[in-house]
Every structure is written in structure tokens, then in C-alpha cells.
Amino acid sequence: MSEVGEPATAVAEETDSVLLRFRAASVRAERRLAGGDRPSPAEEMRSIADEAAKLDDPEAWDRYGELGPVEVLERRICELLGKPAAAMFPSGIMAQQSVLRVLCDERGSRRVALPGLSHLLVHELDGPQLLQGFRYERLTTGSSFPVASSLTKIPGRLGAVLLELPLRDGGYLLPSWDELADFSRACHDRGVPLHFDGARIWESQPHLGHGLAEICALADTVYVSFYKGLRGLSGAAVAGPPEVVDEARQWRSRLGGTLATLLPYALSALRGLRVELPRVPDYQARAQELASELKTRGIRVFPDPPHTNAFRIFAPVGHEGLNERLVAFMEDERTTLTPPWEAADVPGWSWTEFTVGAATLNWSVCEAVDALCRVVDASPDA
Ligand SMILES: Cc1ncc(COP(=O)(O)O)c(C=O)c1O
8 A cells, every 4th residue: 555645545436536636736746745755767766776886796686586685685684673584575465475374384273363454454355365265363443452462362273463563554553562562472372473564663663662673573473564664666575483484485486476586676675774764763753743733733643642653633624625625735836745534433524644754854843734734724614
């Protein structure tokens, strides 16, 4: 799923003229409030080529995912996450299917416990069940993060347990460090492997208050994404014990993911680790500042304060008028602000997601909140 610029959930129809205008205005925009800057394809390719020049061997290619920048990237992931082995994948969906399949086969059970709002359940068109025969057990429903007692409520043999850090469809929710450590202990005591869907683990680190390797030590295996917060082209990696990662590589080939080269994706991931990763704490701090200022202007946020650089915004106005104003603003100002808004559960309220990235830091908090308030326009006759 894209980070910004798309509806937060898939409710809007292609035929919706406001959505079509939204997309057109988004492409034409010269300035962005949410997420990262949007380089042209040519600028992006030049930037990725420049990344190759920074490597010890700028001439090296990977061949079918071995050697070259892919190997450099996999080594870097091992160091950062404190895991002995890592394998790059073209997509997170493939990475998680592969590693969960290996864990489940080892345990002799395809039952996987995971949050009801997990990406696997909500956004993967049942692929993991259809292709791998997983049977899901829901640890939670709705916007809550699983805790150790959520696991106790699921008796019987499990192949693996998955936690999504942060739980994106719950509002980018994270547990406290102690809750996460308790959960990990509960899995360990039960002898079931814990896997982290760490698509946004980079953005989870400031809230958890521990280093990436300490966080990953709580799980047996971890998947990370290179194209969300790190703003790579695409791509993912799984890290964990060598025998699990080796077997996951076999699944990568079986699923058609061992491409002749992963070079552009690997280079863009290395750029993300070098440029974007150190900025994550600033993004999270700015998310908290924006959220706090929005609240003083009658706009609610969830979670409050945000756990990561992304959060949900709720406004006491209907989403249709709000989206009209949003698109008019984008067209007039050649500026994007948020993804389209959707109807909230509370009648007459709307919500959307907001993600802080490099583009957001080019705005002062005041200027950003003024622009959002201009669009929300919560006055009674709005
Ligand atoms: C939490 C989470 N897990 C997994 C994925 C799948 O990643 P990919 O798009 O690389 O297949 C995504 C993608 O948005 C995600 O948000």
C-alpha cells in the first residue's frame, strides 16, 4: 500500500470525480505536506546511480540476488537488526509468506496467530491462506495492540505468532517496551516462534526506546520494508537464524522472487538506510508537535500522542465537503496535504492519515496546521 496520497482504506471508487481530481492534482503538485518529496523518475534514477558510486565496488552487480549491492544490503541488515542472517525480497508479501511457511513447517502447524488488523488479513487478498494454507487465529480485533494475555486466549499448537510494529490499520499503534517484552516471553515460554512484521520497524524505535537490535532480539524472525519510511523503490528483507533464512530463500525462488537482479531496489534501500533512517526521530518528534497543535484547533488525533511519525486525524465535519475543499486547495495551491478523508464511525465526523516525512519538515508547525485547518474548516456552515 502506498504511504501517502491514496485513500487510507479502499472505499473510494475509481469513478469518483473528486478522487480523479485528487489524483490529477497530486501529480501536478509542486509542494507536499505529508511524507517525502516526490522526485521525477529521472531524478530518482540518477540518485540511485549515485548510490552505486558510494559502494566499495561500484561496478558490482548481484546475479539472482547474490553478491553485489544485495549482499552489501543483507550484511547491513544483519548488523542493524542484530540477526545472523538476512535475505532480500522483492516484496514484503512474499517475504512474510516465505518466512512464516518455514516457521510453520518446522513446527508442523499452519496456524498463525496475528492481530485482526494485520496486513496479511486486510490487504493481501487471502494470498497467504490460498498459497500456503495458513489458518489464522486473531489475537485482537480493532484498534488494539496484542498483549501477552491475547495469546493465552488462543489454546492449541501454533506454527507462528506475528506482531505488526506498528499496527498500521489500528492507527500506527505500538505497545510499550514492557508489553512487548512480556509478549515475547509468553511466546518463548510456549515454544512458539515470534515473527515481527516490521514494515515500519524503523519508525517504531523512538517510541519503544530501545535500539533496533534490542527490539529484534525479542523476535525469532523479522521482516523489514525498504520503500515505506526509507523511501526506496520497493523491496524488503527477512532476518533471523541462518537455517530459517536459507529456507526462506528457497521459497523466494519457488514464488518467483529470485529476480535476475535486484540491483536498483538494493541501491535504493542502501540510500534509505543512509539518508532516511537517521531522520526518523525528527519525523516522530514533528508528528507529536503537529498533533499537539492540531488538538488546540479542535482536530483530534489518534493515538494521542502519536507513537510513530504517522497518526490518524479526526475532524467534526462530513468527508464529502471536506474532500471537495481538499481538492480545491490542491488545485489552487499546487500543494498536497493529506490523503482523501473518509467517513468516521461517529456520524458527521471524518478521518484520514497523516505521515510526517522529509517534505513535512520544510513546513513550520504553524504553517502546516493553518493549511490543514483551512481545509477542515470546522465552522458550523462548512
Ligand atoms: C504492515 C505491512 N506489512 C506488509 C506489507 C507488504 O509489503 P509489500 O508491499 O512490500 O509487499 C505492507 C505494505 O504496505 C505493510 O504495510
